[in-house]
Amino acid sequence: MIKEAVIVGAGLGSRLRGTLENRPKGFLELNNEYIVEMSVKKLISHGIERIIIGTGHCSEWYERLAERYPAIDLIHNERYAETGSMGTLEVCATKVTGDILLLESDLLYDSIALHTLINDPHPNVVLGSGFTQSGDEVYIAVDDNQEVSIISKHLDEVGEPFAELVGISKLSYNTLMAMCAFAAKHHADVPKMEYEAAIVGAQKAGEHLFVRKVEYLTWREIDDANHLALALEHTLPRVLENELLRGVRREVLLNPGPATTTDSVKQAQVVADICPREEEFGNMMRWICDELTAFVGSTDEYETVLFAGSGTLADEVMISSCVPKDGKLLIINNGSYGARMATIAGVYNLNFGVFESSTYQPLDLNALTKVLDKGFYTHLAAVYHETTTGLMNPIPEIGRLCHDRGIVTIIDTVSAFAAIDIDMKRDHIDFMASTSNKNIQGMAGACFVFCNRKELEKLKNEPMRTYYMNL
Incomplete structure (x- = not known):
C-alpha cells in the first residue's frame, strides 16, 4: 500500500x-x-x-x-x-x-x-x-x-x-x-x-x-x-x-452508530481480492492490530485480537473467554449494554452478580467499593459509555479500585474508544472491546478486543466455552 x-x-x-x-x-x-x-x-x-x-x-x-x-x-x-x-x-x-x-x-x-x-x-x-x-x-x-x-x-x-x-x-x-x-x-x-x-x-x-x-x-x-x-x-x-x-450519495445518520463514513473510507474497500491464507493478509492483520493497540498502550504489554462481528460479539468474546471456571464476575448495570453483558453471562452459566445503578445518575463509587471489599469477585465488567443514555462511567476510578484488590477488569468501550483518552495501563483496564464503526468511523463488520498480555496468557489453559469467539 x-x-x-x-x-x-x-x-x-x-x-x-x-x-x-x-x-x-x-x-x-x-x-x-x-x-x-x-x-x-x-x-x-x-x-x-x-x-x-x-x-x-x-x-x-x-x-x-x-x-x-x-x-x-x-x-x-x-x-x-x-x-x-x-x-x-x-x-x-x-x-x-x-x-x-x-x-x-x-x-x-x-x-x-x-x-x-x-x-x-x-x-x-x-x-x-x-x-x-x-x-x-x-x-x-x-x-x-x-x-x-x-x-x-x-x-x-x-x-x-x-x-x-x-x-x-x-x-x-x-x-x-x-x-x-x-x-x-x-x-x-x-x-x-x-x-x-x-x-x-x-x-x-x-x-x-x-x-x-x-x-x-x-x-x-x-x-x-x-x-x-x-x-x-x-x-x-x-x-x-x-x-x-x-461521489457516493451521503446520508447523515442520526443514530449513535454506525457512524457516517466518508467517501475515502468507502473507496478504501475497493481493492484487489486478497487470499486470507497468504502472507500478505497476515501482515495486514498484524498491522491493523498493532495500529489499534498503539491508541491505548504499548504493543509489548498489550495485544489486539480481531473478530468479524458487532460490539455485542466483542462483549461476548470477553465475557465467555476472560472469566475462568473458578472466577466470579461482578457486572455493573446502569443501561442497556450493562444489562446485555449480564444476559451473556447468564447464557454461559457463569458465576456472576450484578451491581445495579441508575441509568441517568452518576455511579455511587462508595457503594461499589463496599461490594468489592467483601472479596467475592475476581472479575468486574462495565460499560465505559452507555450508548443508549450517554451516561459515562468513571472507569479510571473503577479500574484503580479493582487493581488495588486484584480484580481483573473487562470494559465495553464501544462508544468510548477513539473519543475518550484511554490508556489501559494508567486506567487499569485488562480487557476492553470496541468496533470499527463508531468513533474511528470505519465500516461496520469488524470488532476487536484489547488484552493485557499477562492476563491473556493466564487464560490459555482454561477450557474453551466457544470456538471462534475464544480469545
Whole structure:
C-alpha cells in the first residue's frame, strides 16, 4: 500500500508572474481553492498518510498550508533557484521511507489519475494521456514493453510519441534512489535537471518504468496565462463534474452508530481480492492490530485480537473467554449494554452478580467499593459509555479500585474508544472491546478486543466455552 506522496513545489512560476503575485505556482486559486490544496485533499482521500512537499520560492505559503493539514511534511530546497525539479526531488527523497506517488504542484487533474496509478500492478508507473495540444507538451516514447524510452518536449527527439506526460507517477523506493543516483552523477554538467530526465536515466540504468496511458484523462498543467484560461474554461468544469458523478450519495445518520463514513473510507474497500491464507493478509492483520493497540498502550504489554462481528460479539468474546471456571464476575448495570453483558453471562452459566445503578445518575463509587471489599469477585465488567443514555462511567476510578484488590477488569468501550483518552495501563483496564464503526468511523463488520498480555496468557489453559469467539 502506498502511504507517501511527494509534491515538488519549489518552482518560481516565472511565466505567471502577473497572476501569482509573489506566491508559488501551486497557489493558483481556482474555484476559491488553491490547486495544490486540491491535490492534497485528493491524495488524503486516496489513503495517502504523509505528503512530503519540497518548497522553494515563497515557502511561507506552504508553511501556512501545512498548519491546516497534519499529513503535510515540508522540506525546503535551499538551492531552488539553481536547481530543477530533480534537485527538489533529491531533497525530498531524504524524507521518503517507501514507495511514493510523485506529483508536480501546478496540476489540475481528475482524481481518477490517482486511482489508476495506485491500482496498476506495476511497481513503477509514469502516467500519460492523449495529446492536449496545450502548446507546452512533454511527450513520452516507449519501448516494446511499454516502458519509458524518451521523455522530451521536442518531437524530433521523441519520434512517434506514445503519450503526453501528465506529471503524476508511481515510483518504488528503489527506483527513486536510482533517479537520485543518476542526478548526483550529473550535478556538474546538468545542474538544473528536471525529474523526467532522471526517470529516463533510471530506466537506462536497469529500472523498469511502465507508461500507463489514459487517453481521455481530464487534466491541465498551468504554466502560463493561456493554460490558466483553458483550465478555468474547460478543465475545471470537467474535473468537478467527473468527480461529482463518482461521489457516493451521503446520508447523515442520526443514530449513535454506525457512524457516517466518508467517501475515502468507502473507496478504501475497493481493492484487489486478497487470499486470507497468504502472507500478505497476515501482515495486514498484524498491522491493523498493532495500529489499534498503539491508541491505548504499548504493543509489548498489550495485544489486539480481531473478530468479524458487532460490539455485542466483542462483549461476548470477553465475557465467555476472560472469566475462568473458578472466577466470579461482578457486572455493573446502569443501561442497556450493562444489562446485555449480564444476559451473556447468564447464557454461559457463569458465576456472576450484578451491581445495579441508575441509568441517568452518576455511579455511587462508595457503594461499589463496599461490594468489592467483601472479596467475592475476581472479575468486574462495565460499560465505559452507555450508548443508549450517554451516561459515562468513571472507569479510571473503577479500574484503580479493582487493581488495588486484584480484580481483573473487562470494559465495553464501544462508544468510548477513539473519543475518550484511554490508556489501559494508567486506567487499569485488562480487557476492553470496541468496533470499527463508531468513533474511528470505519465500516461496520469488524470488532476487536484489547488484552493485557499477562492476563491473556493466564487464560490459555482454561477450557474453551466457544470456538471462534475464544480469545
